[in-house]
Amino acid sequence: MDSDLITGITSSDQLERKMHLKGKVIKTNKAGAIIDIGLEKPALLHVSQIVSNKKEPILKVENFFQINDEVDVYVRNIKNNRIEVSMKKPLSLEWREIQKDMVIKGKIVEIEKFGAFVDIGSEKPGLIHISELTQGYVRNASDVVSVGDEVEVKVIDFNRKKKQIKLSMKALQPGLDEIEGVKITPAQQKKKKPRSRERKQEKVDKEESTVKEIEPTNMELAWKEAMEKAGVDDIESAKRTKRNKQSSSEQGEILSRTLNQRS
Numbered sequence: 001m002d003s004d005l006i007t008g009i010t011s012s013d014q015l016e017r018k019m020h021l022k023g024k025v026i027k028t029n030k031a032g033a034i035i036d037i038g039l040e041k042p043a044l045l046h047v048s049q050i051v052s053n054k055k056e057p058i059l060k061v062e063n064f065f066q067i068n069d070e071v072d073v074y075v076r077n078i079k080n081n082r083i084e085v086s087m088k089k090p091l092s093l094e095w096r097e098i099q100k101d102m103v104i105k106g107k108i109v110e111i112e113k114f115g116a117f118v119d120i121g122s123e124k125p126g127l128i129h130i131s132e133l134t135q136g137y138v139r140n141a142s143d144v145v146s147v148g149d150e151v152e153v154k155v156i157d158f159n160r161k162k163k164q165i166k167l168s169m170k171a172l173q174p175g176l177d178e179i180e181g182v183k184i185t186p187a188q189q190k191k192k193k194p195r196s197r198e199r200k201q202e203k204v205d206k207e208e209s210t211v212k213e214i215e216p217t218n219m220e221l222a223w224k225e226a227m228e229k230a231g232v233d234d235i236e237s238a239k240r241t242k243r244n245k246q247s248s249s250e251q252g253e254i255l256s257r258t259l260n261q262r263s
Contacts, residue, residue: 004020005020005021005022005072006019006020006021007022009021009037009038009039010038010039011039011040012039012040012041012078012081012083015039015075015078015083016075017075017076017077017078017090018074018075018090019074019075020072020073020074021037021038021072021073021074021075021085022037022070022071022072022073023035023036023037023038023043023070023071023072023073023085024036024068024069024070024071025065025066025067025068025069025070025071026042026067026068027067028061028062028065028067029061029062030047030060030061031046031047031061032044032045032046032047032049032050032061033045033050033061033065035071035073035085037073037083037085039083041081041083042083043073043075043083043084043085044082044083044084044085045071045073045084045085045086045087046084046086047061049076049084049085049086049087049088050064050087051087051088052064071087072087073085073086073087074086074087074088074089074090076090091121091122091123092120092121092122093120093121093122094122094123095122095123095160098122098155098158098165099155100155100156100157100158101154101155101156102154102155103152103153103154103155103172104120104121104152104153104155105120105150105151105152105153106118106119106120106121106125106126106150106151106153106167107119107148107149107150107151108145108146108147108148108149108150108151109125109147110125110147111141111142111145111146111147112141113130113140113141114129114130114141115127115128115129115130115132115133115141116128116133116141116144116145118151118153118167120153120165120167122165123163124163124164124165125165126153126155126158126165126166126167127164127165127166127167128141128145128151128153128167128168128169129166129168131170132156132166132167132168132169132170132171133145133169133170134169134170134173135170135173135175144169145169151169152169152172153167153168153169153172154167154168154169154171154172155167156168156171
């Protein structure tokens, strides 16, 4: 007996989709079979939901089933007091049940250079891209996981038409900046470009600063005016003229004292 076989169901109100039940064939026709599952109403098994061990198409239901044959079925649908069952084992996770950001458990079934495939019970396995395996750089997916590993993953995206499911292990791990005692310093931090208004103000401030550096003081203006009156072109020439005048004056005084002493 299968471990997931449900027993003790006494009312159709207790039924849920995907339940595994044991039933008995009570009637057959071209469309399928009527199955007694021990409730007040029998279940309908459509011919498309019959599974042959030989994997051959079912041409005639009456040739496949005999009355009172026992059969394992799964609840496929419950609608308008009608119970539909199937011999096909349902997927643990159907497309309509997949939701973004849902967290599920699965098993690594294949590893490629670009990532790892995980069986999450859906029609097709989901992919964990190598960049979504863990925090930090990963050279090879096999450095993080191995075939057969049971992992917990988060659905980050899926596409029913393309039948693609994108998973992540990294999304369930704490970020580096969340680890206690670790301070993150970005390797490269982009500098914010100043806004146009800020750029214009910086330009004005720079021009004003340049003007202030060039603008002469009152003393410099007076000195320049004095130099122009004296016929001196620049400050160095004025300094040399002043030194020459002082030297001539000193020589005149020395000569005068010498002559006075001799007389």
